[in-house]
Amino acid sequence: MAERERSHTRPLGGVFVPHAQVLTSADVQRALTRMAHEVAERNGGLDDVVLVGLQTGGVPLAERMAELLQSVEGTAVPVGSLDVAFYRDDIGLRPVLPEAVTDIPGDLAGKVVVLVDDVLFTGRTVRAALNALSDYGRARVVQLAVMVDRGHRELPIRPDYVGKNLPTRRDEMVDVSEDGVSIGTLEKQ
Amino acid sequence: MSDRLLGPHLLSVADLGRDGIGEVLAVAEAFAEVERRTIPKVPTLRGRVVATLFFEESTRTRLSFETAAKRLSADVLSLAVATSSVKKGESLRDTVETIEAMGIDALIVRHSAAGAAHRVAGWVERAHVVNAGDGWHEHPTQALVDCFTVRQVLAERDGVTPSSLGTSCFEGLSVLVVGDIRHSRVARSSILAYAALGARVRLCAPGSLLPPSLEGWPVEVVGDLDAALPEADVVALLRLQAERGSGQFVPSLREYTARFGLTARRAALLGKEAIVTHPGPMVRGVEIGSDVAELPNAVVTRQVQNGVAVRMAVLFLLLGTAPVELVTDEAAGAERG
Numbered sequence: 001m002a003e004r005e006r007s008h009t010r011p012l013g014g015v016f017v018p019h020a021q022v023l024t025s026a027d028v029q030r031a032l033t034r035m036a037h038e039v040a041e042r043n044g045g046l047d048d049v050v051l052v053g054l055q056t057g058g059v060p061l062a063e064r065m066a067e068l069l070q071s072v073e074g075t076a077v078p079v080g081s082l083d084v085a086f087y088r089d090d091i092g093l094r095p096v097l098p099e100a101v102t103d104i105p106g107d108l109a110g111k112v113v114v115l116v117d118d119v120l121f122t123g124r125t126v127r128a129a130l131n132a133l134s135d136y137g138r139a140r141v142v143q144l145a146v147m148v149d150r151g152h153r154e155l156p157i158r159p160d161y162v163g164k165n166l167p168t169r170r171d172e173m174v175d176v177s178e179d180g181v182s183i184g185t186l187e188k189q
Numbered sequence: 190m191s192d193r194l195l196g197p198h199l200l201s202v203a204d205l206g207r208d209g210i211g212e213v214l215a216v217a218e219a220f221a222e223v224e225r226r227t228i229p230k231v232p233t234l235r236g237r238v239v240a241t242l243f244f245e246e247s248t249r250t251r252l253s254f255e256t257a258a259k260r261l262s263a264d265v266l267s268l269a270v271a272t273s274s275v276k277k278g279e280s281l282r283d284t285v286e287t288i289e290a291m292g293i294d295a296l297i298v299r300h301s302a303a304g305a306a307h308r309v310a311g312w313v314e315r316a317h318v319v320n321a322g323d324g325w326h327e328h329p330t331q332a333l334v335d336c337f338t339v340r341q342v343l344a345e346r347d348g349v350t351p352s353s354l355g356t357s358c359f360e361g362l363s364v365l366v367v368g369d370i371r372h373s374r375v376a377r378s379s380i381l382a383y384a385a386l387g388a389r390v391r392l393c394a395p396g397s398l399l400p401p402s403l404e405g406w407p408v409e410v411v412g413d414l415d416a417a418l419p420e421a422d423v424v425a426l427l428r429l430q431a432e433r434g435s436g437q438f439v440p441s442l443r444e445y446t447a448r449f450g451l452t453a454r455r456a457a458l459l460g461k462e463a464i465v466t467h468p469g470p471m472v473r474g475v476e477i478g479s480d481v482a483e484l485p486n487a488v489v490t491r492q493v494q495n496g497v498a499v500r501m502a503v504l505f506l507l508l509g510t511a512p513v514e515l516v517t518d519e520a521a522g523a524e525r526g
Binding site: 083137 | 215216218219222223226227228230231232233261350352505
């Protein structure tokens with residue numbers, strides 16, 4: 001199956017049916033701009049900052065945040081991408097497939113790594129990402145930026161930068177795309 | 190993913206089909222990145238046990254499987270047949286059942302008898318079986334390595350990522366398989382793989398080294414190697430398998446080389462872009478000229494390098510991905526975690 005085709009299929013099959021739009025694309029852009037400022041503020045500039053987007057939803061957000069940081073601070077921040085499939089703790093419990101190739105810009109030793117993802121839910125993806133990152137060197141600080149924090153954490157993980165806190169039911173699903181953020185459910189085909 | 194593309198075992202390329210091959214190549218690409226890291230190891234198969242059971246000698250396949258399993262953090266056992274109870278007369282079935290009783294998750298089997306891996310797969314209850322070569326029959330992972338390597342070279346030429354090519358780059362590709370096809374399990378698997386991906390496969394070998402019947406094979410046979418070389422995109426060379434008695438099928442090695450060897454003179458007939466593959470071990474001076482093996486388009490070393498990533502993908506797809514039936518609603522909800 002082609003890589004592209006796979007990334008557009010929900011890993012468990014079924015179709016996402018949106019019920020309500022929570023953020024428009026303009027809202028997402030504003031939230032990202034605020035988060036970019038917060039990243040620069042919290043770290044006293046952008047020295048040693050590396051953005052790492054989690055495949056696949058976090059990668060475009062990381063790229064957009066880098067563009068914003070460039071226009072705000074005038075500094076080019078390295079952007080990488082990380083696929084955590086090989087580090088998940090539910091391998092063998094459900095189908096886990098790598099969605100895309102990991103690309104980390106250089107050694108992360110001594111860097112300030114900002115992980116970027118679209119939705120923070122159970123925290124298991126972030127847990128896997130932290131394990132994966134340690135294979136690329138010992139980062140000085142690892143921070144987490146998410147567009148939506150929807151709650152229901154199963155691990156002691158919290159975000160440093162949040163686009164929107166969004167209370168959800170466990171069986172709901174949150175979709176972040178270029179058109180904004182929607183809440184809905186996954187309907188079986 | 191709607192369902193898994195790989196069955197419980199990998200015994201033949203025919204089990205995979207075009208989508209299955211595409212899946213292995215896609216996942217192998219992700220593992221190729223793992224191999225480029227400073228610490229080329231991931232915890233994916235922690236706690237799983239992979240056993241290699243080789244009844245025939247091998248250097249690269251066995252090392253490649255064992256390296257692949259170790260890079261996935263699986264534990265690896267290798268049964269040295271020469272010092273095992275097989276020597277006391279234990280049957281293959283009893284050996285396999287003994288190994289499985291120890292809680293092994295995957296068995297990598299090489300045997301001189303065609304169909305051995307199929308038999309083993311019928312005996313095991315929960316272990317996954319990978320065919321690492323059964324007699325003259327098949328050697329599926331080697332064929333996957335060859336496809337992966339060819340796609341990698343094509344992608345580099347186009348300046349794109351191999352994943353972006355999918356399997357469409359094989360459509361209409363002209364593949365010429367040269368040499369001891371009769372005794373070659375690599376040839377059988379490669380022909381099936383290239384044909385499944387839509388390539389045009391031609392065979393060139395002495396009549397005595399062609400399989401007894403080619404009925405139903407998706408191939409054409411060509412007699413004159415010199416005439417066939419210029420239009421080949423990929424030349425897949427095979428070793429003359431002396432240990433399987435190939436020597437009796439040709440009048441002399443010199444005559445074989447003169448008619449079917451890829452000598453320096455013949456290599457000059459190849460198109461500039463033609464890729465030369467060889468599954469190894471090469472017998473320089475017989476099926477391939479020593480200087481030909483060093484040409485930039487001869488990708489033999491690269492095939493060995495890619496062997497680990499492709500075998501990681503196979504082990505991961507067999508052991509690491511669960512059948513969809515096992516997915517609970519809770520896991521489905523946690524998907525966006």
